[in-house]
Amino acid sequence: MIIVPEAAIADLVDRAAAFDAVEATFAAMASGDARNFPVVREALPGPEEALYGFKGGVDASAEALGLKAGGYWPHNLERRGLINHQSTVFLFDPETGRPTAMVGGNLLTALRTAAASSVSIRHLAREDARVIGMVGAGHQAGFQLRAALEQRPFEKVIGWNLHPEMLPNLEKVAAEAGLPFEAVELEGLRAADVIVTITSSFAPTLMAGHVGPGAHVACMGTDTVGKQEVDPELLKLATVFADEVAQSVTLGEAQHAVGAGTIAEGDLTPIGDVIRGVHPGRTSQEEITLFDGTGVGLQDLAVAAAAVRLAQEKGVAVEVEI
Numbered sequence: 228m229i230i231v232p233e234a235a236i237a238d239l240v241d242r243a244a245a246f247d248a249v250e251a252t253f254a255a256m257a258s259g260d261a262r263n264f265p266v267v268r269e270a271l272p273g274p275e276e277a278l279y280g281f282k283g284g285v286d287a288s289a290e291a292l293g294l295k296a297g298g299y300w301p302h303n304l305e306r307r308g309l310i311n312h313q314s315t316v317f318l319f320d321p322e323t324g325r326p327t328a329m330v331g332g333n334l335l336t337a338l339r340t341a342a343a344s345s346v347s348i349r350h351l352a353r354e355d356a357r358v359i360g361m362v363g364a365g366h367q368a369g370f371q372l373r374a375a376l377e378q379r380p381f382e383k384v385i386g387w388n389l390h391p392e393m394l395p396n397l398e399k400v401a402a403e404a405g406l407p408f409e410a411v412e413l414e415g416l417r418a419a420d421v422i423v424t425i426t427s428s429f430a431p432t433l434m435a436g437h438v439g440p441g442a443h444v445a446c447m448g449t450d451t452v453g454k455q456e457v458d459p460e461l462l463k464l465a466t467v468f469a470d471e472v473a474q475s476v477t478l479g480e481a482q483h484a485v486g487a488g489t490i491a492e493g494d495l496t497p498i499g500d501v502i503r504g505v506h507p508g509r510t511s512q513e514e515i516t517l518f519d520g521t522g523v524g525l526q527d528l529a530v531a532a533a534a535v536r537l538a539q540e541k542g543v544a545v546e547v548e549i
């Protein structure tokens with residue numbers, strides 16, 4: 228099997244490679260060629276208070292089979308100087324069941340998550356979108372913003388965060404792209420043509436009144452039962468898309484709106500249907516579109532497979548017999 232260490236990923240998988248892998252995966256999921264397996268997420272006993280789990284799937288169109296194993300160890304940083312999110316992707320030969328690769332999954336997770344919201348912006352935001360608004364300014368926010376900025380000729384970044392002292396993280400990414408950054412109140416987000424939410428919130432912060440007509444909203448923080456970033460009323464106003472509808476209504480942002488009966492599961496469209504031309508996506512300049520990016524195992528497999536391919540091409544893949 229091939230081993231691609233975590234340290235090699237940065238030189239192998241760029242934003243374009245992650246984008247292509249995730250876009251193709253969403254299309255394969257919508258066409259029925261690929262499916263995610265039920266997610267396992269368990270609290271581990273002991274003083275580390277860790278959450279551990281698996282996200283897996285199979286993609287017949289890409290001959291991909293495997294899983295990402297990992298989770299969240301909240302004391303890693305303070306106790307050992309290690310990052311709190313830890314994951315590894317394992318790929319298998321779907322014909323034989325033999326393991327084909329083990330790939331460091333930490334940076335890949337950040338890249339595939341950023342790719343998901345940028346795929347949604349590419350396919351659903353207005354062509355004339357020029358102002359991007361961020362809700363959230365933590366580790367993942369910089370990745371989301373960098374990838375989003377490549378999708379339209381944005382001229383300004385605005386942002387809000389519960390902890391305003393973190394906003395310089397966004398300002399830095401805007402400056403790298405040569406763009407001005409302005410910290411705003413939530414009401415100020417009405418000026419944004421695209422809004423990306425990426426927080427670990429358990430209560431809605433972005434309300435329907437904070438979003439202007441014609442905006443595209445990518446909700447990326449809600450990936451667990453109980454988390455919530457946006458007002459269910461916003462999902463009622465918007466045309467709602469998801470990476471995977473089943474996951475969106477159970478552990479994504481739509482869990483709340485569907486749970487409360489504000490919208491129905493049938494109101495959601497897999498974004499893959501837009502990518503493969505089965506659904507028109509946005510149909511007017513005034514329509515609000517909303518993408519619920521819950522994070523699926525197939526995204527991890529897709530970027531890991533790209534990492535393996537690129538490692539082999541560059542001659543940096545480590546091969547071991549298992």
Ligand code: NAD
Pocket residue numbers: 336340362363364365366367368388389390393425426427428429430432447448449450454520521522523
């Ligand atoms: P982080 O800890 O670095 O940042 C957390 C962010 O949430 C910060 O901006 C913080 O100010 C904000 N925040 C914390 N508590 C809040 C609250 N009660 N209300 C509003 N904002 C609050 O985390 P991160 O790595 O940037 O991840 C952010 C979120 O994205 C997490 O919920 C994570 O699980 C999720 N995530 C989703 C995917 C996916 O595929 N959808 C992938 C990776 C991470």
